[in-house]
Amino acid sequence: MLDEPELDAERLALDRSLAEALAARIAAGPHARADARALALREGLRNAGPVEAAVLHAVHGRMEAAGGRRFVASGPLSAVLAADRWGQVTPVADAETALGRVDPSVSALIDLGERPWWGRLLARPDLRVVEALPDDRAGTPRALLISCEPSGPTGDDRTFWVTDSPLSDVRIRADLAERGLAATPMTQAGGLKLYAIAGYVQPEDGRLHQAPGALSGVIGSAPIY
Structure with a gap:
């Protein structure tokens, strides 16, 4: 004969509470802005250990979806990062196709890759980086999430800046450091270079007006957790 499992009443009550809370949260609807989502997630992560943090990231991502x-x-x-974070993702052939799919309800996660697709954002002020994965402090972002939704500072961010300056990374970083900006090179291709600047920097920040490059600018920012 098969033995029936003995259900733990306390755990069962917790499971029911979790299901009810999740249903109520989904019914309440999503946050309207990327920065609001980041602040809400960071609040939940405040006292979370590594296991709880991983679960919270997944739960918040799937609630967004x-x-x-x-x-x-x-x-x-x-494709892997998006499926892990949001659970639902549509693969597309290339970065150009992905950018063309972005609208108020669709965001595109794109590998940094070997082509400077991110340089297109300089001419597309309607599109911006709102997340960068991996998004932990120890990791280096390998993919950027592009959206047309508004976003602002979350208190712990990276800002992404593009330049066509032919100067070396050392000289560009030194120039930005003199302006009070700490920059890390991310990638370069097609005569363009992408940097991550510590903190939230607005596109019109005066410190960037005379920064290296004839063609340069901020293309968005992303929270760090």
């Missing part, structure tokens, strides 16, 4: 946000992914790494 359940609330109507859709995602496309370009590149093998983005």
Whole structure:
């Protein structure tokens, strides 16, 4: 004969409470802005250990998808990162296709890759980086999430800046440091260079007006957890 499992009443009550809380949160709808989502997630992570943090990231991501946000992914790494974070993702052939799919309900996660697709954002003020994965402090971002939604500072951010300056990374970083900006090189291709600047820097920040490069600018920012 098969023995029936003995259910722990306390754990069962916790499971029911979790299901009820999740249903109520989904019914309340998503946050309207990327920075609001980041602040809400950071609040939940405040006292969370590594296991709880991983679960919270997944739960928040899937709540976003359940609330109507859709995602496309370009590149093998983005496909994995997007599926892990949001659970639902539509793969597309290339970065250009992904950017063309972005609208108020669709965001695109794109591998940094070997082509300077991110340089296109200099001419697209309607599109911006709102997240960068991996997004932990120890990791180096390998994919950028592009959206047309508004976003602002969250208190712990990276700002992404593009330049066509032919100067070396050492000289560019030194120039930015003199302006009070700590920059880390991310990638370069096609005569363009992408840097991550510590903190939230607005596109019109005066410190960047005379920064290296004839063609340069901020293309968005992303929270760090």
